[in-house]
Amino acid sequence: MKSALGFLVAAKRCEIHGLEQLEITSGLVKGVSELVHMLQKERGVSNVYLASAGRRFAAQRLERVEASVAAEAAARERFVQLDTDSGRMAGGVRLFSRIAYVLHGLDALPALRSRVAGRTLGVEEATRSFTELIAGLMAVVFEAADIAADPAVSRALVALFNFMQGKELAGQERAAGAAGFAAGRFEATEQQRLAHLIDAQDRCFQIFVEFADPTLRTIWRNAQTSPAIAEVERMRRIACAASSAPVAAEASERWFECTTSRIDAMRQVEDCATNALLHLCEAKLLEARSDLHDHKRFLDALSALGGQSAAPLAVFFDKSATSAPPAEGDAAGLVEADGLSPKLGRSVLDLMQLQSQRLQDMSDELNTARAALNERKLVERAKGLLMSRRGLSEDEAYKLLRQTAMDQHRRLVDVAEATLSLAEFLKPD
Amino acid sequence: MKSALGFLVAAKRCEIHGLEQLEITSGLVKGVSELVHMLQKERGVSNVYLASAGRRFAAQRLERVEASVAAEAAARERFVQLDTDSGRMAGGVRLFSRIAYVLHGLDALPALRSRVAGRTLGVEEATRSFTELIAGLMAVVFEAADIAADPAVSRALVALFNFMQGKELAGQERAAGAAGFAAGRFEATEQQRLAHLIDAQDRCFQIFVEFADPTLRTIWRNAQTSPAIAEVERMRRIACAASSAPVAAEASERWFECTTSRIDAMRQVEDCATNALLHLCEAKLLEARSDLHDHKRFLDALSALGGQSAAPLAVFFDKSATSAPPAEGDAAGLVEADGLSPKLGRSVLDLMQLQSQRLQDMSDELNTARAALNERKLVERAKGLLMSRRGLSEDEAYKLLRQTAMDQHRRLVDVAEATLSLAEFLKPD
Structure with a gap:
């Protein structure tokens, strides 16, 4: 396990x-x-x-x-x-x-x-x-x-x-x-x-x-x-x-x-x-390698203390404990009964919360970077659509998109998205 | 190679x-x-x-x-x-x-x-x-x-x-x-x-x-x-x-x-x-496994014909050839000189164009599915922000977001996004 x-x-x-x-x-x-x-x-x-x-x-x-x-x-x-x-x-x-x-x-x-x-x-x-x-x-x-x-x-x-x-x-x-x-x-x-x-x-x-x-x-x-x-x-x-x-x-x-x-x-x-x-x-x-090293050391410490397989870290359910000392001491008591100090139990949870926050931040930043790539992709595809469906040159297609964006006070990428969603209307007549 | x-x-x-x-x-x-x-x-x-x-x-x-x-x-x-x-x-x-x-x-x-x-x-x-x-x-x-x-x-x-x-x-x-x-x-x-x-x-x-x-x-x-x-x-x-x-x-x-x-x-x-x-x-x-089988058979056919390592498939640069017969015949000639029939050379390009179109379609569909997941994530985070910064309950936070969206005729996800971007203003006073 x-x-x-x-x-x-x-x-x-x-x-x-x-x-x-x-x-x-x-x-x-x-x-x-x-x-x-x-x-x-x-x-x-x-x-x-x-x-x-x-x-x-x-x-x-x-x-x-x-x-x-x-x-x-x-x-x-x-x-x-x-x-x-x-x-x-x-x-x-x-x-x-x-x-x-x-x-x-x-x-x-x-x-x-x-x-x-x-x-x-x-x-x-x-x-x-x-x-x-x-x-x-x-x-x-x-x-x-x-x-x-x-x-x-x-x-x-x-x-x-x-x-x-x-x-x-x-x-x-x-x-x-x-x-x-x-x-x-x-x-x-x-x-x-x-x-x-x-x-x-x-x-x-x-x-x-x-x-x-x-x-x-x-x-x-x-x-x-x-x-x-x-x-x-x-x-x-x-x-x-x-x-x-x-x-x-x-x-x-x-x-x-x-x-x-x-x-x-x-x-x-x-x-x-x-x-x-x-x-x-x-x-x-x-x-990342140094983090891994820390994690492994922590894991060793844990298994030396309580057996790594199924140590019930009851502090999991005691959320208040992370911000204030446990009111009833139940959770901490249970953890101690299983051979884990509350401090160690707490650290596992801290580690997870840290990791969860880090993943969240990373995902936000990644989304920003990818949005820039996606924006580019959308503009290129809208341009391509106008070229094939309306017989415009690349320059004309781009100019049309840009002009529309300026006229309507919208972002270029929004105009591109709207253009793609209207692909059906752009069929050559 | x-x-x-x-x-x-x-x-x-x-x-x-x-x-x-x-x-x-x-x-x-x-x-x-x-x-x-x-x-x-x-x-x-x-x-x-x-x-x-x-x-x-x-x-x-x-x-x-x-x-x-x-x-x-x-x-x-x-x-x-x-x-x-x-x-x-x-x-x-x-x-x-x-x-x-x-x-x-x-x-x-x-x-x-x-x-x-x-x-x-x-x-x-x-x-x-x-x-x-x-x-x-x-x-x-x-x-x-x-x-x-x-x-x-x-x-x-x-x-x-x-x-x-x-x-x-x-x-x-x-x-x-x-x-x-x-x-x-x-x-x-x-x-x-x-x-x-x-x-x-x-x-x-x-x-x-x-x-x-x-x-x-x-x-x-x-x-x-x-x-x-x-x-x-x-x-x-x-x-x-x-x-x-x-x-x-x-x-x-x-x-x-x-x-x-x-x-x-x-x-x-x-x-x-x-x-x-x-x-x-x-x-x-x-x-996918049957596709792989086809690809491999095609690869075998290619290497049997012209040696797989560096067969110069000049049809690559002759885009007009895919819609109309080559005007000068240059590209087809070059391909034939290297032991590949124009048909086979063409098929590699077809395969790539097919693959490229497929990747594009997949990416569009994936983006739609992921947008639904992302929307959920944003609403949850905006709710969490309102709860922690404004001391609202989960229900109140959600109601506030929904009401704002209805009042402003905006999508819930847009209100959530705007809320997150204003995180600084929501600090408890």
Whole structure:
């Protein structure tokens, strides 16, 4: 027969195992973020290579491919480390499905690259292929954040996911801006796309700031003061203002440079974030292991005193005793008769109340972190619905949602939820 | 190197393991529901025994104790079956903590019973002790429902939990009514308590009906037509109407009888619900195992064709191909060059899209079921906050929340959420 305290120890063991898994998952997130960064760079040079009909960045592209291949091998190593055989990985159903999708995409990369090398596909198709693969990798990070059962780790993962997402949007903005500046003008739809990318980035970094720890927030704030940022803002203004006036074509290079240096600064913040995540997991593990040690010592003390199997800790039913001394002494008396001091009996209850409060707090914090993830999911799905049912572009769909929210003084997520609940009404007529 | 399909198989394996755990958890819920039922009966006869100064139900009480002890042994057997050693039980942290609390209470039962036998405690204290233990057991069922990762099982558990909760409130109503009828009159606070218990029961059965499958709903609807139900309603009316007029004291027995027969009818529905739950788990497992078999056969076919390690399934990037024939034929060509027919390459992608859609649907349904659980948690916590900060009784706290919701045309859960967010303002002055 397992005792009450035996189950508390078992609960702690589950917590430790969960944290160990989180440590592995966090390592995986680190590997994925490196691969994403490399693919973003490869996408950038591949675009220039294709757009210049192979005249520019031919050598750089090969360097980038090599770096991507190395990062891919490292990420695959992380995937292999996951416990896929036992079927006992928490959240494995979703995480493994996402990884399957990513591997499918990675397997197709060599073919994509040979088409880029032979210039048998357009800039847009190449961009879309890389962007899709990156989106798949982002989904892996998303699931990792959703799995995390520790609130602090969950917050860190939500912060990191949103930062990575913001950085990816910054990469897409770089590509869109470079194309516009190279063409010498920005059409209205391109300006709308730029505005959408800037707006969506802001939202991501806002959530990042909300969930990141103070150190990371400071690092991010400092990164914002670089001269490149000011230059990006200046050129954004030109891109968005010049509604029909032509812009200087040579601005394309300058745009590419300053946005690249902005993204590189982001990469440094991201690096700090992934390292902080790993340290956090380590610290949490240490703490939980020391708790387990305490629990076990307590269990030993108990069984030495009264036999661990069925010690009737009558103090269970004497709730008043926890705030005031027992009025009649009944409970305490019974406990003593069974060889347990009232103090020890009390401690078991204290331990349980502590644990119960802790679980409650954790659940509250987790809900907050997950709400942020869920919000994102809802907005994405509402956007997708409007795109498929109403034939809008992604930018138009997002703009419509945002405008509705502003007009009705409602939160974006509420409008998204309402949109999804009205899916039936949105069928194409 | 694990392949994309290898990870899909791993995902399916996780799903199967999750269902196996659910089967064990559902067995545990069945055992717990039996124990709760026995403790409810023991609480009932213990009350009569204590209230009659030991003159009534002495023999029945011993019978009930024996039945409780047997049910307790069976429930403990279920606890022991849980995987407590590996630390890998999903949701183990919360579930095991709840079980620890319950075991603590069960260990204290013999002492409680000897105090009942010796009549060294009052009716109220005895009732409170049993009720607290039952609440602890209900919390175990709650966690089991919260763990379930399969939407259908989760719905069934949410239905069952709410039904058990409603039945427990019916038991509390029986005790409160019996006391009032025995005393010959109902004070205003007792009437308020009755009204609260009736109202809270209705809410539980409403959620049960919302989440139960049609068969169970029919069984429940039929159970409502028994003559005992009409009699309970008639006596409820007397109890609530006779604000100061005395009621016939012998009505106490009649009340006890008709409410008992109502609760026994509930027990039959509960029994059907726990059995249906177990069958559901079995059916889900069969289905998942057959899926796994298909996946594995598919994997074998793939590796026989092209080597499973790194078959570049270029169709990944050719999204248009899923709705229309490939325009340039590039992707199909590449796939064929690697020894995979386009059809097979396509199927992997289909499989993934199917899986992705399925995960999305599951997540939506799960969110609905969990929202019902979360709603309950929020209302309970808001009630607790009002009780501790404003010194209200449970009934008063609930009435205040409900009244506010009605006045403001808001949902109860929204008022509860707002209450919790204003916790700081509610500090006792």
